[in-house]
Amino acid sequence: MSAPQSICLLRTSAIGDVTHVVPLVRTLQQAWPQTSLTWIVGKLERKLVGDLPGVEFVTFDKGAGWAGMREVWSALRGRQFDALLHMQVALRSNALSLGIKAKQRIGYDPARAKDLHGLVINERIPARTGEHVLQAIGSFCEPLGLKQTDVRWDIPIGEQDHAWATEQLPGDQPTLLVSPTSSHTLRNWQPQRYAAVMDHAAAKYWRVALIGGPSPAERSMADAVLAACRHQPLDLTGKDTLKKLMGMFCRGQLLLTPDSGPMHMANTVGMKVLGLHAASNPERSGPYSDRRWCVDKYDAASRKYFGKPASEIPWGSKIERPGVMDLIEINDVIERFEAAAEAMGYRTHSR
Incomplete structure (x- = not known):
């Protein structure tokens, strides 16, 4: 053609x-x-x-x-x-x-x-x-008449955006970025559960930074997470731009987030993503390049709310029901955090 x-x-x-x-x-x-x-x-x-x-x-x-x-x-x-x-x-x-x-x-x-x-x-x-x-x-x-065989992003990130990210996250301490809010509120996890995982990471000598946009919903979620944390993380909520956020994704090691825009932004630069999936199917909408670190409770959600396994419901079905994300336990997320940290070569000894 x-x-x-x-x-x-x-x-x-x-x-x-x-x-x-x-x-x-x-x-x-x-x-x-x-x-x-x-x-x-x-x-x-x-x-x-x-x-x-x-x-x-x-x-x-x-x-x-x-x-x-x-x-x-x-x-x-x-x-x-x-x-x-x-x-x-x-x-x-x-x-x-x-x-x-x-x-x-x-x-x-x-x-x-x-x-x-x-x-x-x-x-x-x-x-x-x-x-x-x-x-x-x-x-x-x-x-x-074409076929997409290669997947390449190379979204431009300015030097000033990288510099800003370096100012916020200096040095080489491993960093867990936490973006807790999805635009689909029923995909959000409980603030207390985010806080428990963040405290665990901090106890393992990881730097923890809370990120998010300037909207009232994101600020409210951030405040609820901060109130539940024993080890206070960096609070960068509302302080970045999309490009500065991309700069942070280039510096951090792991992103904890529900199915959301930041999940896919991080994936474009090769950052590992600990995605939280119960309301949505990670095989359809998880981080494209690497879903090994995600928690997948989509099948459990399908069985609970539809009475059948995920393989028997239409592909792409969203299970955005009240309480669906509660199927994801704190220990499920900590296990994936530990696995990702080990795969990256970071020791996870406690303070």
Whole structure:
């Protein structure tokens, strides 16, 4: 297949899913370096990926409602792309796509499509089950005649971001970063349980740093965790930017977090992730490169709430029920912490 002149990528959110698009961008750039790439991305998400070289970015401010859509349509007025890769099935994104002109309009297969997605596309990715989200997004190049075989991120991180991270986390003491809050509140673990694991790490001579954004929910969770800690960690909540956070992920050794954007950001730079999974399936939405250090209670959640093993429920089902994360015990997490520390060569003797 000859190289298309122009491709539009539509994936506006969320942070984790946007990181999954970057390897697809790299695949397209490697195969067709002369093809013009335009990525419609969310306002926050652009702060993470908006400096990828060789990509034109158009910001969609979803908080602006119809005015935000009109801004995107205005920016693209008079243009027609050879292909639109429509990688978001939400009703808002389906409506947004109506103002994007493209010959090929590639979207999800029927099983993964919803909210009238099938009405705004004319071609679909291969129907598969059992895929990680990154693999599903990567398959959007297949109707174009390509195959994503390599997964590469290389998201730019500035020298000033690395320098800031070094100021916060100086020296070579092993560091556990804890990002306790997901935007899906039912994926969050109890503050007292985070605190118990953090105290355990501190007792093993690890530096512990609490991280998170500036939102009231994240500040509230951080305060609850801090109140339960015996060994006070560094509190960096609300003090970073997405790029500075990436700098910290390059310096820390292990990230403790539920299924969240920071999980996938850390994965892009090769940081080990101790993911907490009960409400979501780590095989579908866990840290793509290495899930060995995750706690996986997804099957137990399926049996408790659906009365059947995870293998018998639809792939990708979310089990976001009150109390589901309580299936993850403190000792489950400490065991994975100890295993990760040992694998990295850090002794975990107590104070």
